Amino acid sequence: MKLLECEAKAVLKSHGLTVPAGALINAPQDIEPALRELALSGGVLKAQVFTGGRGKAGGVKLFEGAAEGKEIAQKLLGITLVTHQTGPAGEKVEKLYLEPKSSIARELYVAILLDREANNPVLILSAEGGMEIEDLAENHPEKLLRQHLPIGHDLWAFQVNRTLAFLGLSGETGKELIAVINGLWKVYQQEDCSMLEINPLVVDKDGHVIILDCKMIVDDNAVFRRAALGNPDADKTPSEVEAAKWGLSYIPLDGSVGCMVNGAGLAMATLDLIVQAGLQPANFLDVGGSANEEAVTHAFEIILSDPKVKVILVNIFGGIMKCDIIALGVIAATKKLAPKVPIVVRLQGTNVELGQKLLKESGLTLISADDLVDAANKLAKAAKEGAR
Amino acid sequence: MSILIDKNSKVVVQGLTGKAGTFHALQCAAYGTKIVGGVNAKKAGTTHEGFPVFGSVHESVEKTGADVSLIFVPPPAAADAIVEAADAGIRLIVAITEGIPVMDMVWARREVERRGALLLGPNCPGIVTPGEAKVGIAPGFIHKRGKVGIVSRSGTLTYEAVYQTTQLGLGQTNSIGIGGDPVHGLNMVDVLKLYNADPETEGIILIGEIGGPDEQNAAAYIKEFVKKPVVAFIAGAAAPKGKRMGHAGAIVEGKSGTAAAKKQALKDVGVSVAETIAGIGALMKDALKA
Numbered sequence: 069m070k071l072l073e074c075e076a077k078a079v080l081k082s083h084g085l086t087v088p089a090g091a092l093i094n095a096p097q098d099i100e101p102a103l104r105e106l107a108l109s110g111g112v113l114k115a116q117v118f119t120g121g122r123g124k125a126g127g128v129k130l131f132e133g134a135a136e137g138k139e140i141a142q143k144l145l146g147i148t149l150v151t152h153q154t155g156p157a158g159e160k161v162e163k164l165y166l167e168p169k170s171s172i173a174r175e176l177y178v179a180i181l182l183d184r185e186a187n188n189p190v191l192i193l194s195a196e197g198g199m200e201i202e203d204l205a206e207n208h209p210e211k212l213l214r215q216h217l218p219i220g221h222d223l224w225a226f227q228v229n230r231t232l233a234f235l236g237l238s239g240e241t242g243k244e245l246i247a248v249i250n251g252l253w254k255v256y257q258q259e260d261c262s263m264l265e266i267n268p269l270v271v272d273k274d275g276h277v278i279i280l281d282c283k284m285i286v287d288d289n290a291v292f293r294r295a296a297l298g299n300p301d302a303d304k305t306p307s308e309v310e311a312a313k314w315g316l317s318y319i320p321l322d323g324s325v326g327c328m329v330n331g332a333g334l335a336m337a338t339l340d341l342i343v344q345a346g347l348q349p350a351n352f353l354d355v356g357g358s359a360n361e362e363a364v365t366h367a368f369e370i371i372l373s374d375p376k377v378k379v380i381l382v383n384i385f386g387g388i389m390k391c392d393i394i395a396l397g398v399i400a401a402t403k404k405l406a407p408k409v410p411i412v413v414r415l416q417g418t419n420v421e422l423g424q425k426l427l428k429e430s431g432l433t434l435i436s437a438d439d440l441v442d443a444a445n446k447l448a449k450a451a452k453e454g455a456r
Numbered sequence: 457m458s459i460l461i462d463k464n465s466k467v468v469v470q471g472l473t474g475k476a477g478t479f480h481a482l483q484c485a486a487y488g489t490k491i492v493g494g495v496n497a498k499k500a501g502t503t504h505e506g507f508p509v510f511g512s513v514h515e516s517v518e519k520t521g522a523d524v525s526l527i528f529v530p531p532p533a534a535a536d537a538i539v540e541a542a543d544a545g546i547r548l549i550v551a552i553t554e555g556i557p558v559m560d561m562v563w564a565r566r567e568v569e570r571r572g573a574l575l576l577g578p579n580c581p582g583i584v585t586p587g588e589a590k591v592g593i594a595p596g597f598i599h600k601r602g603k604v605g606i607v608s609r610s611g612t613l614t615y616e617a618v619y620q621t622t623q624l625g626l627g628q629t630n631s632i633g634i635g636g637d638p639v640h641g642l643n644m645v646d647v648l649k650l651y652n653a654d655p656e657t658e659g660i661i662l663i664g665e666i667g668g669p670d671e672q673n674a675a676a677y678i679k680e681f682v683k684k685p686v687v688a689f690i691a692g693a694a695a696p697k698g699k700r701m702g703h704a705g706a707i708v709e710g711k712s713g714t715a716a717a718k719k720q721a722l723k724d725v726g727v728s729v730a731e732t733i734a735g736i737g738a739l740m741k742d743a744l745k746a
Contacts, residue, residue: 184638185669187639260557260559289555289557290558293557333610333612334610336610336665336691337610337732339694339695340691341733349694352695352702354702385616417595440616444732
């Protein structure tokens, strides 16, 4: 679950961290009351989006006076920001966050995320905040300091020393910085984060440390106990949300071959198989191990609701999932939805004979494949004929 | 010889009384596995489908000598169940549960290591020693005792490799799924070490996927130590960047996590890499002939 900047900062605040006083702007007329509440004459308006790189894309604007603020809010609300992360579809700006301008002396970078090699969260620091961290990691790895964090404890004293020396900070500013890092580490553990990033973390002209931006991603596996922090569905498409209701894992893609598979690994391998056959997948869809006939029907509905889909591949290796259940779901969905696209079905594993018998006796025109190679060939042939 | 489990392994099922636990305990027992009972603090002293129910893993170990645990406990309590098994002196813990919070696994893994237990999973299909025992959710009937050791991050792709090697008459010494979560117990190198030392295993099939360092670490180990033929498949070449592909661990976050980088790392150490999963069995057969 990704959190918006304003949501993430509210989480930090609830853990005792100091964040700039800000106000949410849903419409231009919110500017005046917000300025009054914050006792400001001007400030900065920031688009509340999940993507990075919003500043470069024009999603952050300074203003002075309510009139200019309103004008900028009018312009930003409702636009679609296209950044290097969003792809051409972009992300729509539905709300803004108003904060005071800050007097920036230095910009630092702080992030905590899981180091899968060490099975431990790692603190990543850089003296060059505001940069694209991916670029820095690739081209100047020496400008990043990585330290494994102690579970359940603040930074070790030696880590404090290394951090301050690396960033060239001392005195009160150094103390503030360490307090912020320890606070972030506490939040990361207590709120089940999978990523917590402050870019930039600012040192202002008075030597105070300011959390200027915040990206927080909460572990999807922990949303059951953290759902109050944000909206788990905010960055998903309606069809992804609908699929999740039925225990299906669905990701829309750009191609024309719809597919329904059991198991994440086989679903990924099926996308690879489709690409190898010279075609492009329209989706990733894992029906999981315990789907019933109804869930399979819904999976089919979701695939068919995508107008790009010209051919469908059903690829099932029944382990826990039984092939007859899949067959019943496919038959029910095909009768209900009467799809006009060809459907290639490859069944293997538990109850495969029963599943194939059901498909044969249904009288539906399904293309049955014996194995994966056969399925890929029949798929390519069906796609070719469909294109004519 | 077999690795990790054999016909004498005594298996206790944590989460036996749930729907998945009941179904799979019966399936494992039908395969020939010695299921010595289950654990449920609230139903201690009763029996469930003929299996005795114990109040704790400790009690099951004392009364039956259980040395392997199979876990179906739901995500919120699963990490606790894993640590309980380790604390009770279980040698091998097989955690099937999908969706355990990552921070829970970060500390659970430490607690397991500290107690010297082995953890397989979580979010894995488990392990089969064909003809002897099955601890997990893999379909038993596709297996056939033979000479190939299979290690995989994905359940269904494990089944594909098992099915193909059975069809081609190669058979398996073991099939092992290490699981699709970012923090897991045994990794590919741990399993490679076991296959490498097992005289019955003549060839190894390695099935990886996008994300994480497991495959690159496996490549480094193979280069140094493995003389047996190894063939591989990496799922996710067509996966878009930054999208979690079903498994929590299957997400490309940097260049080393891509399928292309992993395939190259394996090819560089002489591993034959299948372009699609459909060809993995035939590739193993060829490698064993050479």
